[in-house]
Amino acid sequence: MPRTINFNAGPATLPLAALERAQAELTDFASTGMSVMEHSHRGKEYEAVHDEAIALMRELTGVPDSHAIVFLQGGATQHFAQIPMNFVPQGGSADLVVTGAWGEKAETEGIPAAKLVGGTLRIAADTGKPAGKTKSYVRVPRKDEIKIDPNAAYVHFTSNETIHGVQYTEIPDSGNVPLVCDMSSDFLWRKMDYSRFSMVYAGAQKNIGPSGIVVALIRKDFLERGNKSLPKILQYKTAVDQNSLYNTPPTFAIYLVRNVLAWLKSTGGLARIEKDNREKAKLVYEVIDEHAEMFRCPVEKSSRSTMNVVFTLPSAELERKFLEEAKAERMVGLKGHRSVGGIRVSLYNAVSLDWTRTLAEFMAEFAARNW
Amino acid sequence: MPRTINFNAGPATLPLAALERAQAELTDFASTGMSVMEHSHRGKEYEAVHDEAIALMRELTGVPDSHAIVFLQGGATQHFAQIPMNFVPQGGSADLVVTGAWGEKAETEGIPAAKLVGGTLRIAADTGKPAGKTKSYVRVPRKDEIKIDPNAAYVHFTSNETIHGVQYTEIPDSGNVPLVCDMSSDFLWRKMDYSRFSMVYAGAQKNIGPSGIVVALIRKDFLERGNKSLPKILQYKTAVDQNSLYNTPPTFAIYLVRNVLAWLKSTGGLARIEKDNREKAKLVYEVIDEHAEMFRCPVEKSSRSTMNVVFTLPSAELERKFLEEAKAERMVGLKGHRSVGGIRVSLYNAVSLDWTRTLAEFMAEFAARNW
Numbered sequence: 001m002p003r004t005i006n007f008n009a010g011p012a013t014l015p016l017a018a019l020e021r022a023q024a025e026l027t028d029f030a031s032t033g034m035s036v037m038e039h040s041h042r043g044k045e046y047e048a049v050h051d052e053a054i055a056l057m058r059e060l061t062g063v064p065d066s067h068a069i070v071f072l073q074g075g076a077t078q079h080f081a082q083i084p085m086n087f088v089p090q091g092g093s094a095d096l097v098v099t100g101a102w103g104e105k106a107e108t109e110g111i112p113a114a115k116l117v118g119g120t121l122r123i124a125a126d127t128g129k130p131a132g133k134t135k136s137y138v139r140v141p142r143k144d145e146i147k148i149d150p151n152a153a154y155v156h157f158t159s160n161e162t163i164h165g166v167q168y169t170e171i172p173d174s175g176n177v178p179l180v181c182d183m184s185s186d187f188l189w190r191k192m193d194y195s196r197f198s199m200v201y202a203g204a205q206k207n208i209g210p211s212g213i214v215v216a217l218i219r220k221d222f223l224e225r226g227n228k229s230l231p232k233i234l235q236y237k238t239a240v241d242q243n244s245l246y247n248t249p250p251t252f253a254i255y256l257v258r259n260v261l262a263w264l265k266s267t268g269g270l271a272r273i274e275k276d277n278r279e280k281a282k283l284v285y286e287v288i289d290e291h292a293e294m295f296r297c298p299v300e301k302s303s304r305s306t307m308n309v310v311f312t313l314p315s316a317e318l319e320r321k322f323l324e325e326a327k328a329e330r331m332v333g334l335k336g337h338r339s340v341g342g343i344r345v346s347l348y349n350a351v352s353l354d355w356t357r358t359l360a361e362f363m364a365e366f367a368a369r370n371w
Numbered sequence: 372m373p374r375t376i377n378f379n380a381g382p383a384t385l386p387l388a389a390l391e392r393a394q395a396e397l398t399d400f401a402s403t404g405m406s407v408m409e410h411s412h413r414g415k416e417y418e419a420v421h422d423e424a425i426a427l428m429r430e431l432t433g434v435p436d437s438h439a440i441v442f443l444q445g446g447a448t449q450h451f452a453q454i455p456m457n458f459v460p461q462g463g464s465a466d467l468v469v470t471g472a473w474g475e476k477a478e479t480e481g482i483p484a485a486k487l488v489g490g491t492l493r494i495a496a497d498t499g500k501p502a503g504k505t506k507s508y509v510r511v512p513r514k515d516e517i518k519i520d521p522n523a524a525y526v527h528f529t530s531n532e533t534i535h536g537v538q539y540t541e542i543p544d545s546g547n548v549p550l551v552c553d554m555s556s557d558f559l560w561r562k563m564d565y566s567r568f569s570m571v572y573a574g575a576q577k578n579i580g581p582s583g584i585v586v587a588l589i590r591k592d593f594l595e596r597g598n599k600s601l602p603k604i605l606q607y608k609t610a611v612d613q614n615s616l617y618n619t620p621p622t623f624a625i626y627l628v629r630n631v632l633a634w635l636k637s638t639g640g641l642a643r644i645e646k647d648n649r650e651k652a653k654l655v656y657e658v659i660d661e662h663a664e665m666f667r668c669p670v671e672k673s674s675r676s677t678m679n680v681v682f683t684l685p686s687a688e689l690e691r692k693f694l695e696e697a698k699a700e701r702m703v704g705l706k707g708h709r710s711v712g713g714i715r716v717s718l719y720n721a722v723s724l725d726w727t728r729t730l731a732e733f734m735a736e737f738a739a740r741n742w
Contacts, residue, residue: 004404011622013409016398023397027390032377033701037581037627038384040704073444073583074604077618081602109602116487116601137665205619212444212583212621230487231452231480233445247448248576250583250621251382254410330404334409 005355009162009308009334009346010185011205018259037252041245045159049255050244056261060270061194063217068240071249071257072214076102076184077202079214080109083180083199085238086152086226088119095124095152095177099168100137101339102182104128110156117227124148124155127166134339137164139303143172145199153225154178154198160186162206165310165335165344166303186307187215188264189349190274198222206307207349209257212250264349277313280347280356281306287360291367294318306310312342319343322366331359376726379704380679380717381556382576389630401662408623412616421615427632431641432565434588441607441623443585444614447473447555447574450585451480454551454570456608457597458524459490464522466495466548470539471508471532473553473712475499481527488598495519495526498537505710508535510674514543524596525549525569531557533577534708536681537674549696551592557678558586559635560720561645569593577678578720580628592615644720651718651727652677653710657729658731664734665689683713690714693737702730 006013023024029036030045039046054069064068074077088094094307096107107121114121124145128135134227148155156175160167163183171181187202194200198219205211216236216350232238236244239330244254263274285304288311297304297311313319322343326334347356377384400407401416410417425440434440443450459465465485467478478492481702485492496517499506519526526545531538533556542552549569558573569590576582587607594608600683603609609617615625635644656675659666659682668675668682684690693714697705707713 001399001402001404003398006409007404008409008411011408011410011619013413014406017408020399023394026394026397027374027387028372031372033372034377035385035390037382038377038379039382040379041382042709073446073449075444075618077604078444081604097463112600113602113605203619210621210623211619212624229483231380231484233448233452233480234484240731247446248574248582250581250624253583253621253709254622303517332405338413356426 001359002330005331005358006329006333007345007347007351007359009344010203010338011211011221012346012348013082013350014209014256015260015263015350017263018256021259022250022256036255041248041251046251049258050249053254053258053261056258056265057215059263060188060261061217063195066221067195067219068223070216070236070239071254072201072216072239073212073250075211075214076201077105077109078180079182079201079216080106081113082236083156083236084110084114084121085117085120085234087180087222088114088117088121089153089227090118092153093120093122093149095122095155097124097141097146097155097157098126098128099140099158100164100166101337102161102163102184103158104135106156106158106182112309116142117154119153122149122152124152136159136298137166138298140166140168143186146172147193148174148177150177152176152177154180156182158182160305160307162308162346163340165297165299165304165305165308169302175370178219186305188270188273189277189307191270204253204257205348208260208331210253213253213257276353277306277347280351280353281309283286283356283360284309284347284363287363287367291371293366294367295363299309307347309345309347310336310340310342318370321370325366326359326362329358329362331362373701376543376702376729377648377704378702378716378718378722378730380715381574382582383719384716384721385580385627386631386634386721387399387690388634389627392630393627407626410579410622412619412622415646417622420629422619423689424625424632426635431559431632431635432588434566437592438566438588438590439594439611441587441589441610442620443572443610444583444621445564446582447458447553447572448476448480450553450572451477452484453607454527454604455490455492456488456601456605457480458551458593459485459488459492459525459528460598461489463522463523464491464493464520466493466519467516468512468528469497470500470511470529471535471537472708473532473555474529475532476505477527477529477553480508490524492521493523495523505741508532508537508671509669510671511539517543519545519548521546521548523548523729525551527551527553528705529553531676533717534711536668536670536676536677536679538678540673549590550573557676559641560678562641575624575628577717579631581624584624584628584629589625598678624707647675647724648718648720649662651724652680654727654731655680655716655718657739658734662717662735665738666734677719680716681707681711681713689741692741696737697730697733700729702733
C-alpha cells in the first residue's frame with residue numbers, strides 16, 4: 001500500500017525513515033537478538049538510545065546547560081495539573097494566558113491543582129469570545145492586553161492552539177516572571193531561543209514522536225523552586241535528578257523520538273525544517289485567500305498558525321464533499337476538531353512539501369469546480 | 372541474529388509473535404498506508420484496536436461489568452501517589468502491607484500523596500528486617516500479622532515483589548475493606564478471581580506489553596468514592612468515563628498490549644500459561660534446592676515467587692562467572708537488582724519452557740563443574 005497523505009492533528013504522521021528504521025530492527029535491535037523494548041532501561045544498549053535522544057534534543061534546541069532535558073509521561077494534560085502543583089507556592093499564584101481550547105484545559109486542570117497546594121491561578125489574558133456553548137478564538141492577545149502579575153510564580157502560554165489554529169509569531173516578553181510554555185503542537189518547528197523559557201513542554205505526538213511521551217526543557221534554577229513536599233514521582237526535580245529514569249520510562253517511545261530527531265538533524269535541522277514549514281503554510285493560506293468564495297479562515301492573519309490551518313467552506317454539504325474527494329485522492333486527517341467543525345490541515349514537520357502541494361492543488365481545483 | 376534468551380525483570384521479553392505482527396505492519400496498518408501510531412486516537416482504525424485490547428482483557432481476566440478496565444500512564448510508581456490522592460478521604464486513612472521494595476515505594480510516594488488530600492497512610496503489616504542500609508524481605512505476612520484498620524479506605528498489597536522474589540500464594544481476605552493490589556509483575560500469570568479486588572493495576576512491561584502503559588481494573592462503586600476535587604486528569608473516574616480517551620493515550624503501547632493479549636488467548640489463555648508458569652518455576656527452584664552447595668534462595672518456600680526467582684552463589688566471584696557463562700550461552704537479564712545483588716531469573720509469560728529448561732540445565736551443569 002503506498003503511503004497515505006496524512007494531515008492528522010496528532011497522533012500525526014511521522015517521518016517514514018524513522019518508522020522504517022524501527023521496523024528493520026523491531027525484533028533485533030543493534031544485533032542483540034532482542035527488541036529495543038525488551039531491553040532493560042538500565043542496560044547499556046537502551047542507555048545509548050536514551051542519551052542520544054537527549055543529546056539530539058540539546059543540539060537541535062540549542063539550550064545550554066542552564067536547562068535540563070527530561071522525558072515525562074501523561075500527555076500535556078497531566079502537566080496542566082502537575083506544573084501548578086510544582087510551582088505555585090502556598091498562598092501564591094501563577095498566571096495563564098488563554099488563546100484556545102488548550103489554554104482553557106490548562107485552566108480547567110490547573111485551578112484544582114493549584115488549590116491542592118494552597119495556591120491559585122489567575123488569568124492574565126483571554127482572547128476567547130462566547131460562541132454558543134464554547135468560545136471562539138481568532139487571535140493571540142496584543143502585548144498591552146496581557147496583564148502579568150509581577151508576583152506570579154510563572155506565566156503560562158500555549159504557543160500554538162491546535163484546535164483553533166492560532167499561533168504566536170513571537171511569545172511576549174514576561175519580564176522577570178518565569179515563562180512556561182505548552183509547545184505541544186509547534187515544538188521544534190523552527191529555530192528560536194528556547195532558553196528564554198523557564199519551562200517548555202510538549203506531547204511528542206505532533207512533531208517529534210508517538211503519543212505517550214512528553215519532552216520538557218526546564219531551567220535548573222526554576223526547578224529548584226519546585227514544591228518538595230509532593231510525592232517524588234510528581235516532582236519535576238526527581239525526573240531531572242534521575243535523568244528521566246526514576247521509574248521505567250516508555251523506552252520504545254523514547255527510541256522513536258530518537259529516530260525522529262536523528263531524521264530531523266540529517267535532513268538539515270531546524271533551519272531547513274523552518275524554511276519548509278513556512279513554505280507549506282504559505283501554500284495553503286494562499287489558496288485560501290485566493291479562493292475566498294470557497295474557503296474562509298477565521299483566524300486573524302497575524303495569528304495564523306503555521307502548524308494547523310483551519311478553515312470552513314460555505315456549507316456542511318461542501319465540507320463533506322471536500323473531505324470525501326480528498327480521501328479519494330488519499331488525503332486524510334482533514335476534518336476539523338469535533339468541537340469547532342470545518343477543516344483542519346496539520347502541517348507538522350513530517351508533512352512534506354510535496355504532500356502540501358498536492359493538497360493546495362486539490363483545494364484550488366475543488367474551489368474552481370464547485371463554484 | 373537468533374533470538375536471545377531474555378530473563379530481564381522488566382522491560383522484559385515479549386512474545387515473538389506479538390513483535391512480528393507489529394513489525395509486519397509498522398508502516399502500513401490494516402492496509403491504511405499509515406502506521407497505527409500515525410492514526411488518530413479517535414479514528415475507527417485505532418478504535419478497533421483499543422476496543423479489542425479491552426475486550427481481550429475482560430475475557431482473559433473474567434471480570435464482570437462491575438469493574439471498569441482502563442489504560443493509564445506514569446508506571447505503577449505514579450499510581451502509588453495517585454491512588455491515595457483519589458481514595459484517601461480528608462481526615463481518613465488507608466492501609467499498606469509492605470513485603471518488599473515496591474511496597475516500600477508505595478509507602479514513600481503514598482505518604483505525601485495522602486497528606487496532600489488531608490489524610491494519612493498506615494502500615495497494616497511489614498515483613499522487612501533491617502539489613503544494612505536497606506531492609507530484607509523473605510516472606511509474605513501470616514494472616515494474623517496483618518492488622519487491617521476496619522475504617523481504612525482501602526488496603527494496598529503488592530502481589531509479587533519483583534526485586535525480592537516474594538509472592539503471595541493467596542492474597543489475604545480484607546473483609547469489608549476494599550482490596551487494592553499492585554500486580555505489576557504477576558498480572559495475568561494465572562487464572563484467579565480478579566473481581567475480588569476493588570482495584571488491580573499493573574505496569575505492562577512484565578507480562579503484557581512495553582513500558583509506558585498501565586492497565587487497571589477498578590470496581591465501579593469504589594470508583595465513585597474517588598476525590599472529585601482533584602484535577603480531572605488525576606481522577607480515575609475521568610479515565611473510566613472517557614474510556615481511556617480523556618487525552619491522547621499511548622496508542623502504540625496499547626496496540627502492543629493488544630498483540631500480547633491476542634497471543635495469550637491464542638496459545639490457550641490463562642489456564643495454559645499458569646500450567647507453564649508453574650512448571651517453569653518448579654524447574655528453577657528444583658535445581659536450586661538440589662544444588663544447595665551452590666545456590667541459595669533467601670525466600671521462605673511458601674512465599675517463593677513464580678515470576679522472579681532470586682538466589683545467591685557462595686561468592687561474588689562465582690556470581691560473576693555464572694553471569695558471564697550464561698551470557699556466552701545467550702542467556703541475559705540474570706543479574707539481581709542493584710539494591711540486593713545476586714541473581715534474578717524472571718519467568719514472565721513470554722519466557723518459554725524451553726528457555727527455562729536451557730537455564731536449569733546450565734545451572735545444574737555450572738554447579739557440578741564449580742564444586
